[in-house]
Amino acid sequence: MGCLEQLAASGGFAVDEGVAEAVYDRLGIGIPQHVQSFFARLRDYALRHDRECITMEDVDAVYRTELLGPSGQNDLAHYEARLRDGVGDETRYGIAMEILAEAAVQGVFTPEARHHLETRYSKLPSNAPRQVIETLDVLVHDGYLESDTEGYRFASNLLRDWWKARFRDHYAPLTAASRTTSGEIDPK
Known part of the structure; x- marks a missing residue:
């Protein structure tokens, strides 16, 4: 959770309360590669939607459509x-x-x-x-x-x-x- 918060801060993104916990809950364990991949997709998702804040709703959408979707298949x-x-x-x-x-x-x-x-x-x-x-x-x-x-x-x-x-x-x-x-x- 700390890793995700640091990635967001270093990228200039705000993160709604509970996002780091929700990411960890979705992943189940904190494999660094998975945390980094999840954050990269959350960041890109926020940018595509012209936002500088990552929300709880983003976590579910990105998990389903990005991590498990076509773009996540390579990872x-x-x-x-x-x-x-x-x-x-x-x-x-x-x-x-x-x-x-x-x-x-x-x-x-x-x-x-x-x-x-x-x-x-x-x-x-x-x-x-x-x-x-x-x-x-x-x-x-x-x-x-x-x-x-x-x-x-x-x-x-x-x-x-x-x-x-x-x-x-x-x-x-x-x-x-x-x-x-x-x-x-x-x-x-």
Whole structure:
């Protein structure tokens, strides 16, 4: 929050009360690159609207349309490229994408979802439980997910919302309870 306030002051922008807290709440954690990117987009948004003050309304608009919108895709796309490099092979990359989609869309990657993922990958010539464990280790180590009592969740709201926006309409939950007997996704 202090970083955002300093960026605004050094750029000659006034910031309404609560803006720094709202930015931090939207991001979920204060990754310096994300704070700087959010501020740059807030600044540009204010300039496009001929203002020298950043408002609370700007925070929501910029988060939805700038950070998660087309202009924010370049900033976030490097996470996917970094992920591909970090996990090392196509099988673990596929596992990582499924874990992240589950955690984003469902809110948490649960032990039940983990079991279903291990079962799905057990048909491949690899040790599926080991592959899932190693992939989770990378996702936690690199700051994508954090462990809690229910499973694994995104540490960053921005990354979660970005992944969720990408997969919410093109994703089948891992848990069997969300599937019908024919294998189709239950629309409920």
